[in-house]
Amino acid sequence: MDFKDYYKILGVAPTADDKAIKAAYRKLARKYHPDVSKEAGAEDRFKEANEAYEVLGSPEKRAEYDELRKYGRQGRPFQAPPGWQSRSGGSAGGFGGDTTDFSEFFSSIFGNRGGQGGRPRAQGRKGQDVDMELAIFLEESLSGESKKVSYRVPQHSANGQRMADITKTLNVKIPAGVADGERIRLKGQGAPGVAGGENGDLYLTLRLAPHPLFEVEGNDLVIQVPLAPWELALGTKVAVPTLTGRINLTIRPDSQNGQRLRVKGNGLQDKQGQRGDLYAQLKVVMPTQNDEASRALWQKLADKAGFDPRSGWGR
Known part of the structure; x- marks a missing residue:
């Protein structure tokens, strides 16, 4: 009978607190759950992690295990020290009770104390978690309203046999200041548990559509404002769209193509409710067609202005 290092199985240090042990167990359980994982040996890894947490998740069992751990090493035959006896009265090497889910080492x-330590042992299995992506429009990131979400939920019979999926619909409140790629958890909204186990969770990965x-730059937005050449030269007023309506933007005379004008507080919202800025980027749009009279005017302007845009260019 080989010694089992339960700390190594969960991937935690012997000094890890209860929170770290629980988090490590949940991570492994989700990864190797037979209903989810397709990896070879996943079921054995799942049972091994469950056994490790049965011990380390119970203060009483963990204390006894820590006493014995100094006498054994992973992968080596284990023998309890002379005179050692379980605090519950079961001596090392004593079998009994329903311990079929656990190893000979456990x-x-x-002995027969499987599931009777510091925490009750769950008989059912937690339902499968559901992961999906949810597209969010930029306007919705400001509204704080709920969004209807439909998704497919795996179903199992009481004996664990796979059944046809069902479609579930929820109204999900979009958190303020949501960022692209942010992941939120809706507890208990995944697949139903098996044999009385708790429901799985729904995980939504939010994507800004x-x-x-508008282009997104952090919490700021950028919008291209198309202008005729003479509007840049002479100046004008333009009604510019924002996420919440239109604003009148003044273009000063002699403005430049590519220039950005800042409109404060019209960007996206952060977690503290503060909004970024909107940048209106000026973009010259040339006429696609010119008649002879128009070309003559362009030529007259060129002769009159005497402007060389490439002076000093390439030097």
Whole structure:
């Protein structure tokens, strides 16, 4: 009978607190759960992690295990020290009770106390978690309203047999200041548990949908403002769209193509409720067609202005 290092199985240090042990167990249980994992040996890894948490998740069992751990090493035959006896009265090497889910090593230490330590042992299995992506429009990130979400939920019979999926619909409140790629958890909204186990969870990965007008730069937005050449030269006023309506933007005379004008507080919202800025980027749009009269005017302007845009260029 080989010694089992339960700390190594969960991937935690012997000094790890209860919170770290629980988090490590949940991570492994989700990864190797037979209903989820397709990896070879996943079921054995799942049972091994469950056994490790049965011991380390119970203060009483963990204390006894820590006493014995100094006498054994992973992968080596284990023998309890002379005179050692379980605090519950079961001696090392004593078998009994329903310990079929656990190893010989576990049974030799704790006898028939599987599931009777510091925490009750769950008989059912937790339902499968559901992961999905949810597209969020930029306008929705400001509204704070609920969004209807439909998704498919795996179903199992009482004996664990896979059944047809069902479609579930929820109204999900979009958190303020949501960022692209942010993941939120809706507890108990995944697949139903098996044999009385708790429901799985729904995990939503939020994605900001591309917008036809705005580019996202952190909490700031950028919008291209198309202008005729003479509007840049002479100045004008333009009604510019924002996420909450339109604003009148003044373009000063002699403005430049590519220039950005800042409109404070019209960007996206952060977690503290503060909004970023909107940058209106000026973009010259040339006429696609010119008649002879128009070309003559352009030529007259060129002769009159005497402007060389490439002076000093390439030097």
